Amino acid sequence: MRSLLGFAFVIGAAVAAELTVGARSGVTGDLNPAGAVWQAVEASKLALHRTPPQYATEPPSALEIASVEVKVIRGAGKTWVRLAWPDPSAETASLDKPKKMWQSEGLVRQSAATNRFFDGCAVMLPAQPVANDLFPSLQMGDALHPVLIYYYDAARGAEVMEAAGRGTTKRTGRKFPARATWAGGNWTIVLELPEVAAGTPLSVAVWNGGQQDRDGRKYFSVWHRLQ
Amino acid sequence: MSRHQYSMVLDLNKCLGCQTCTMACKKMWTDGDGMDYMYWNNVETRPGQGYPRKWDEMGGGFDRGQLRPSEIPTKEDYGQTFEYNYEARMYGGAASAQPHQEVRNTPNWDEDVGALMLGENYYFYLPRICNHCTNPACLAACPRSAIYKREEDGIVLIDQERCEGYRHCIQACPYKKIYFNELLGKSQKCIFCYPRLEKGDVNACAKQCPGRIRFVGLLDDPHSTVHKLVKVHKVALGLFPEKGTDPNVFYVPPFNPPRTGNYGKSILEDPRLPLDYLIYLFGEEVVEVIRRLEAELKVAQSGGRSEVLQLLIGRDAGVRYQIAQREDLVQIQPARHA
Numbered sequence: 001m002r003s004l005l006g007f008a009f010v011i012g013a014a015v016a017a018e019l020t021v022g023a024r025s026g027v028t029g030d031l032n033p034a035g036a037v038w039q040a041v042e043a044s045k046l047a048l049h050r051t052p053p054q055y056a057t058e059p060p061s062a063l064e065i066a067s068v069e070v071k072v073i074r075g076a077g078k079t080w081v082r083l084a085w086p087d088p089s090a091e092t093a094s095l096d097k098p099k100k101m102w103q104s105e106g107l108v109r110q111s112a113a114t115n116r117f118f119d120g121c122a123v124m125l126p127a128q129p130v131a132n133d134l135f136p137s138l139q140m141g142d143a144l145h146p147v148l149i150y151y152y153d154a155a156r157g158a159e160v161m162e163a164a165g166r167g168t169t170k171r172t173g174r175k176f177p178a179r180a181t182w183a184g185g186n187w188t189i190v191l192e193l194p195e196v197a198a199g200t201p202l203s204v205a206v207w208n209g210g211q212q213d214r215d216g217r218k219y220f221s222v223w224h225r226l227q
Numbered sequence: 228m229s230r231h232q233y234s235m236v237l238d239l240n241k242c243l244g245c246q247t248c249t250m251a252c253k254k255m256w257t258d259g260d261g262m263d264y265m266y267w268n269n270v271e272t273r274p275g276q277g278y279p280r281k282w283d284e285m286g287g288g289f290d291r292g293q294l295r296p297s298e299i300p301t302k303e304d305y306g307q308t309f310e311y312n313y314e315a316r317m318y319g320g321a322a323s324a325q326p327h328q329e330v331r332n333t334p335n336w337d338e339d340v341g342a343l344m345l346g347e348n349y350y351f352y353l354p355r356i357c358n359h360c361t362n363p364a365c366l367a368a369c370p371r372s373a374i375y376k377r378e379e380d381g382i383v384l385i386d387q388e389r390c391e392g393y394r395h396c397i398q399a400c401p402y403k404k405i406y407f408n409e410l411l412g413k414s415q416k417c418i419f420c421y422p423r424l425e426k427g428d429v430n431a432c433a434k435q436c437p438g439r440i441r442f443v444g445l446l447d448d449p450h451s452t453v454h455k456l457v458k459v460h461k462v463a464l465g466l467f468p469e470k471g472t473d474p475n476v477f478y479v480p481p482f483n484p485p486r487t488g489n490y491g492k493s494i495l496e497d498p499r500l501p502l503d504y505l506i507y508l509f510g511e512e513v514v515e516v517i518r519r520l521e522a523e524l525k526v527a528q529s530g531g532r533s534e535v536l537q538l539l540i541g542r543d544a545g546v547r548y549q550i551a552q553r554e555d556l557v558q559i560q561p562a563r564h565a
Binding site: 054 | 258261297301394
């Protein structure tokens with residue numbers, strides 16, 4: 001039993017890479033991506049990787065989003081993460097809120113489209129403090145190393161998700177503050193997270209709705225330690 | 228594989244194209260927000276573009292065991308949803324009721340257009356629901372395991388809590404019978420009226436059918452009409468068997484449509500519609516099925532008794548539906564056939 005657990009532990013976790021994300025401490029962040037406070041924060045450039053196609057009929061995607069710029073501010077018991085990446089088209093929408101699920105009377109709210117997907121991004125953090133430099137699996141953690149995902153979708157807003165392995169991602173219903181702007185072919189988004197301790201690993205993901213990105217079809221970074 | 232499998236047989240020789248089944252389903256299940264364009268049950272004219280448009284050419288299903296996902300149909304492929312200017316017509320002096328927008332496509336857009344064969348027009352109706360496949364491509368494609376096949380009766384359902392609206396299921400389904408509710412961010416589909424079945428009632432589409440074309444029961448129940456038609460008499464076939472999903476909705480093919488001057492001649496002797504088209508829809512086996520049906524018809528015409536035709540008449544609900552009580556699902560001993 002002991003050896004089995006040990007095996008699961010090793011395959012379920014990635015050894016820490018010596019990659020870091022800088023952070024500015026002791027100031028209050030700003031949800032506004034253009035806020036002046038961000039100008040004084042050092043940017044880290046995280047290389048993005050593309051997940052491979054899942055099916056033979058899925059066209060491979062060009063790696064046109066090669067990196068994401070990350071700025072982090074820690075202070076006042078919170079952590080603000082500002083992500084910026086190039087995307088020539090903004091896939092976003094303001095969706096009606098459904099009210100009538102079944103047996104409605106009168107006009108129903110219509111679905112505008114069936115085949116569009118929206119731009120998005122996420123910051124993934126270990127749900128528990130890491131030990132021995134062993135980070136959770138990049139594939140949404142694993143049973144022994146669950147993760148928290150702070151997810152932003154350009155149509156539905158921000159929501160905290162939990163996962164403990166591939167295919168286990170679950171919406172918690174908990175919202176968190178986030179603000180996004182798209183201008184001149186670039187997304188800039190600030191996510192307001194609870195306090196994230198220095199040394200905590202984080203990973204970033206970006207979805208390009210224009211090429212039907214969703215779920216595992218995305219760009220992702222490896223783990224980087226927050227300084 | 229599930230222990231039992233609910234199944235539906237539809238006799239295409241009897242379908243009137245009246246869309247009563249479509250409306251029964253629409254009012255029962257899909258009149259909520261974001262479901263405007265969805266018809267879990269639809270009736271399309273064949274030959275024709277179908278709903279969504281050209282779904283049969285899109286792809287999906289399996290090829291040598293490998294999933295072959297297709298493109299996702301657009302809203303326009305499904306057909307627009309629109310309102311009429313009733314207020315202007317009723318109270319504002321408008322000369323006629325008109326749609327609010329130019330209409331370019333709707334479900335069954337090419338109603339009764341059909342095609343020509345030897346200078347004569349032909350068409351028939353194809354009612355469609357989810358096939359609740361034995362090997363569902365949708366289930367195989369879902370990365371979240373949100374789609375499941377019920378162990379007790381084989382009905383395929385989408386867990387609305389687990390579904391994240393990724394739509395791999397829509398791409399994988401060769402019948403394009405899963406729909407995306409953009410407002411909810413969820414994929415939705417025919418649920419084979421399982422809440423009705425659990426109360427002992429039959430599917431709404433079947434119950435409302437004025438043509439009595441639908442038969443419902445467990446495919447593995449030797450006493451069910453669907454079992455007799457599909458497994459014993461072998462007169463009903465699934466759509467596009469080559470897609471590899473093993474559908475559980477079966478069709479009795481149109482086998483003897485009337486034609487002036489050909490009384491007594493079968494479709495094989497004097498084709499009223501191209502056999503190739505039926506082979507396209509149902510596979511090569513459709514020829515044998517038509518031979519069996521013709522033979523049954525000859526028996527009846529010569530004064531004999533054909534169980535097949537008696538069943539297909541579907542005289543009353545007792546003949547057409549065998550809805551299992553939940554305890555039956557445990558007790559029924561599946562029939563064995565080679």
